[in-house]
Amino acid sequence: MTVHLxxxxxxxxxxxxxxxxxxxxxxxxxxxxxxxxNGHGHNYEVEVTVAGKVDPVTGRSIDLNxxxxxxxxxxxxxxxxxxxxxxxxxxxTGNPTTENLATVVDDRLRAVWNEWFSAAGPKLEKIxxxxxxxxxCQVEGQGRTQHES
Amino acid sequence: MIISKKVEFSASHIxxxxxxxxxxxxxxxxxxxxxxxHGHNYIVQVAxxxxxxxxxxxxxxxxxxxxxxEDRILKVYDHRLLNVEVDSFANTVxxxxxxxxxxxxxxxxxxxxxxxxxLFSVQVHETSELFVEYRGEA
Numbered sequence: 138m139t140v141h142l143x144x145x146x147x148x149x150x151x152x153x154x155x156x157x158x159x160x161x162x163x164x165x166x167x168x169x170x171x172x173x174x175n176g177h178g179h180n181y182e183v184e185v186t187v188a189g190k191v192d193p194v195t196g197r198s199i200d201l202n203x204x205x206x207x208x209x210x211x212x213x214x215x216x217x218x219x220x221x222x223x224x225x226x227x228x229x230t231g232n233p234t235t236e237n238l239a240t241v242v243d244d245r246l247r248a249v250w251n252e253w254f255s256a257a258g259p260k261l262e263k264i265x266x267x268x269x270x271x272x273x274c275q276v277e278g279q280g281r282t283q284h285e286s
Numbered sequence: 287m288i289i290s291k292k293v294e295f296s297a298s299h300i301x302x303x304x305x306x307x308x309x310x311x312x313x314x315x316x317x318x319x320x321x322x323x324h325g326h327n328y329i330v331q332v333a334x335x336x337x338x339x340x341x342x343x344x345x346x347x348x349x350x351x352x353x354x355x356e357d358r359i360l361k362v363y364d365h366r367l368l369n370v371e372v373d374s375f376a377n378t379v380x381x382x383x384x385x386x387x388x389x390x391x392x393x394x395x396x397x398x399x400x401x402x403x404x405l406f407s408v409q410v411h412e413t414s415e416l417f418v419e420y421r422g423e424a
Contacts, residue, residue, distance in 0.1 A: 149413070151298035151325040151367075175367035178298035178325005180413055218317035218324040220298070269296065269327050 140198050141262060143186040144205075148213050151178040152221040152233040176220060182267040183212060183242060189259030199259040207253050211245040235274040239266045243276045288406055289345050290333045293355045295364035298325035299380040323367055329411040330359060330389060336403030346403040358392045382412040386420035394422065 154168040189198035301315035336345040368380040411417035
């Protein structure tokens with residue numbers, strides 16, 4: 138039986154919304170106070186959802202210690218207490234909107250997923266990121282996985 | 287009787303004292319001493335003490351309170367790098383403790399329009415697991 142298990146993580150980070158392809162004036166108009174050159178910050182929450190078969194012996198669908206270690210390595214350690222624009226490779230010239238952040242998290246997990254879990258094991262299904270309680274973005278990875286390339 | 291109101295904002299800060307060495311800053315503040323800054327979604331809860339007006343049934347005008355919090359806290363703190371953009375922190379580290387004290391100073395004198403209410407406490411929640419409460423000087 139396949140189940141869908143979600144686990145939540147959190148980190149605190151600073152960012153600034155600024156689209157390199159737009160003028161300073163257009164950026165101010167589009168992003169408002171989020172375009173403040175000094176940046177601002179959030180208590181981010183990341184929810185990782187995996188689909189897996191329940192092992193009849195253990196009753197588990199995924200080794201949570203492994204998932205925790207993977208997320209720590211790929212997401213939490215590089216993002217925690219960081220200024221995303223200045224310290225995370227994807228955003229040095231990119232724009233850390235919640236949408237782009239969700240995509241980067243998805244990409245970072247997917248890039249090494251097969252090194253951590255077997256082919257018959259759990260699949261990465263969905264990433265949800267809370268920037269604030271009211272600002273949430275979801276990425277479902279179908280169609281953009283390394284397994285297809 | 288105490289009535290409380292919450293507001294939220296997002297800001298970045300650097301927990302680093304110019305009076306300490308790099309090693310000492312790292313020891314005291316840990317990863318929060320990162321000079322590139324990091325940030326939080328802050329929740330501020332102010333508590334006002336007083337008795338309800340016998341006519342209106344209210345301790346204070348909530349629109350008045352909302353305007354004070356908007357003008358004197360949110361306009362100053364929201365979407366700012368606190369160390370650089372809030373003058374109180376030019377020489378003071380914007381820890382959650384110092385933020386609560388600064389907010390108290392910014393709003394205390396403006397709470398009471400009627401003589402009926404006074405500021406009782408300012409709580410600043412930095413994360414869901416950490417907050418401080420300041421009740422003014424005894």
